[in-house]
Amino acid sequence: MSTIEIRKVTKAFGEFIAVRDADLSVAAGEVVCLLGPSGCGKTTTLRMIAGLERATSGDVVIAGQRMNDLSPQKRDIAMVFQFYALYPALTVRENIAMPLYHEKLSSSEMASRVSRVAEILHLREILERLPGQVSEGEKQRIAVARAIIRDPNCFLFDEPLSRLDVELRHSMRGQIKAVLSNLSKATVIVTHDQLEALTMADRIAIMRDGLIEQVGSPHEVFAKPDNVFVASFIGTPQMNLIEVQFKDYSSGKATVTFDQQDVVISVNPGVARLRPGKVTVGVRPRAFSVVPNGTVDAIGAMAELIEPMGAETLVHARTVTGSDIRVVVPREMKVKPGEALHLVPDPAQTHIFTDDGRAVRA
Amino acid sequence: MAYGISIWERLGIRKSSGVSEAGWGHTAFVALISFIYFLPVLFIIFTAIKPQGLALSVPPTLSPTSLLGLIPEQFVFTPTLENFGSVFSRVMTAGSQPEATGFDRFFLNSIVIATASVVLALIFGTLAAYGFSRYPLKGNDTYLFIILTTRMLPAIVVVIPVILMFRTVGLSGSYLGIILLYTAFNLAFTIWMMKSFFDELSTDVEDAARIDGSSEVKVFFKICLPQVVAGLAATFVFGLILTWNEFLFALLLTGPDTRTVPVAMNQAVSSGGRGTDWTLLAAIETLFLIPVFLVTFFLQEHLLRGVTFGTVKK
Numbered sequence: 001m002s003t004i005e006i007r008k009v010t011k012a013f014g015e016f017i018a019v020r021d022a023d024l025s026v027a028a029g030e031v032v033c034l035l036g037p038s039g040c041g042k043t044t045t046l047r048m049i050a051g052l053e054r055a056t057s058g059d060v061v062i063a064g065q066r067m068n069d070l071s072p073q074k075r076d077i078a079m080v081f082q083f084y085a086l087y088p089a090l091t092v093r094e095n096i097a098m099p100l101y102h103e104k105l106s107s108s109e110m111a112s113r114v115s116r117v118a119e120i121l122h123l124r125e126i127l128e129r130l131p132g133q134v135s136e137g138e139k140q141r142i143a144v145a146r147a148i149i150r151d152p153n154c155f156l157f158d159e160p161l162s163r164l165d166v167e168l169r170h171s172m173r174g175q176i177k178a179v180l181s182n183l184s185k186a187t188v189i190v191t192h193d194q195l196e197a198l199t200m201a202d203r204i205a206i207m208r209d210g211l212i213e214q215v216g217s218p219h220e221v222f223a224k225p226d227n228v229f230v231a232s233f234i235g236t237p238q239m240n241l242i243e244v245q246f247k248d249y250s251s252g253k254a255t256v257t258f259d260q261q262d263v264v265i266s267v268n269p270g271v272a273r274l275r276p277g278k279v280t281v282g283v284r285p286r287a288f289s290v291v292p293n294g295t296v297d298a299i300g301a302m303a304e305l306i307e308p309m310g311a312e313t314l315v316h317a318r319t320v321t322g323s324d325i326r327v328v329v330p331r332e333m334k335v336k337p338g339e340a341l342h343l344v345p346d347p348a349q350t351h352i353f354t355d356d357g358r359a360v361r362a
Numbered sequence: 363m364a365y366g367i368s369i370w371e372r373l374g375i376r377k378s379s380g381v382s383e384a385g386w387g388h389t390a391f392v393a394l395i396s397f398i399y400f401l402p403v404l405f406i407i408f409t410a411i412k413p414q415g416l417a418l419s420v421p422p423t424l425s426p427t428s429l430l431g432l433i434p435e436q437f438v439f440t441p442t443l444e445n446f447g448s449v450f451s452r453v454m455t456a457g458s459q460p461e462a463t464g465f466d467r468f469f470l471n472s473i474v475i476a477t478a479s480v481v482l483a484l485i486f487g488t489l490a491a492y493g494f495s496r497y498p499l500k501g502n503d504t505y506l507f508i509i510l511t512t513r514m515l516p517a518i519v520v521v522i523p524v525i526l527m528f529r530t531v532g533l534s535g536s537y538l539g540i541i542l543l544y545t546a547f548n549l550a551f552t553i554w555m556m557k558s559f560f561d562e563l564s565t566d567v568e569d570a571a572r573i574d575g576s577s578e579v580k581v582f583f584k585i586c587l588p589q590v591v592a593g594l595a596a597t598f599v600f601g602l603i604l605t606w607n608e609f610l611f612a613l614l615l616t617g618p619d620t621r622t623v624p625v626a627m628n629q630a631v632s633s634g635g636r637g638t639d640w641t642l643l644a645a646i647e648t649l650f651l652i653p654v655f656l657v658t659f660f661l662q663e664h665l666l667r668g669v670t671f672g673t674v675k676k
Contacts, residue, residue, distance in 0.1 A: 052569050072572040079573045085566035089588040102575030146574070 009058030036207035266347030409644035479544030487552025535617030559593030595664030
């Protein structure tokens, strides 16, 4: 079976711990994205799976076999590199065929396999050129072709789309997704682009400072972030995170002190377990509704900066005590700088995080 | 007419915007500077084709041709190839028959010794450089620095102990001795040059080859080496020039059979008790220039890429 599993994998470079106790399993046919900011250890994790880095501790299991001590060529994997890593001295055809040279195939078999993947990835016309003579998008497709020409245990992608321009990125995202869905292999994609992760992955593993913070479906990590980091990392515009004093809870409502006034907000019943103290309230910019002045328990803020985004408008507003709140309002609503806004958060989309950053869930 | 290209640009008279061929003014200026740089070499070549007596004539003869009357007649000499003949065979003592000078042998020596030592240094140095670049040791930079220290002493300081050592082990005067010495000298330079070339390569390509099933040996020969051809060419030419022109060690460590051209040149021009024969010296020098000139010429394309390597982000 084509599966990948890493168990308690740690990678240390001298004193620096790049990846700490990472656990992740990828089922056959599943696409998992490792998502995180630069330097969070996602590429190191991928390189440990590939065998290009040695895990300091923990197990790397591919297709049910522990592979820690095997070199990359013995792991039977295919990888697409960020900068494509095409062999500059070989033609496109030779580049694509490179993984086959070690399978000792007949030359007719090799030729037919090359022409099959060249067909899938529209590379027919450029097979005889050198990598220096093709466009970025073509290089990317050559790299993918080289990966799918064999029948490996799993696929690894390191920032596969980061070098393409926006338009090409959209179309390649779709193409890669289509190619992968036909192959039913375990696939790991490293990316720092959340849109890429949300659109391509079956599950997303969000990493920070060498730790996997949350693993879940794109819907889960967006709707139910485990902690403040995931909440702020996923979703654009970023979630509003407001520090408040939690006072008490009764039947679905929490009383919090904010801007020196008590506000009652609807929350999930898990909040009942909390003791009074500092908590963080997280509300996505699209989860506010703008209400008329005088509505009970509304948060007051002054619009400062208006950013039209096409279908919607992003408003940066400031509360009395100076907290910044981002609100997305429909395009029809004309907000002017200096205008007072009264906001009520959607109870279903209001997240409460404890002082140590963990989400409180029912 | 194509949009945006004026007739002047097409004729090469006006520069189009952006990177393009320079105008005539710039070209003429660079040509002038190049000519000044080339003057000493030109002077040697002209001296080599002058009749023997004119080398030190006053007023000096400057050109083999009057350039269609541009240069006055008293500065023009009649070119001759006599001097080149004298390099290999000439009258050694007044009145006797011409004798072989042995310069054919010395040229062969120079070619064999320089080529062998530079190629050997390139082989060992490239392997070492790859190791230093890809499998760094603890204290990698210290080792590299130590390798460089072998080139920090002036040759004159090293030469006495080297002579004594070579005498003791019997390498003095042999091909092996001088080739080993030059190889050792070129090695430091080769390792540093080639390491910087390997450092510039993207290791992703090597990783991709590993994943595609290549062994480490294959990664080196099939993936890395083809990417540093320019570096190999540049290192080869620089090493060749250094070795080709080396004088001090060759003077003290080669015997009559293994003598190289620079040493033989020194001895040839001052022999015979007739003072320095300048036209003969110029003829030897002209011949001496040719091999390096040819190598540089044929590797020119690689060389340019080699010496500008890393200055442009790919």
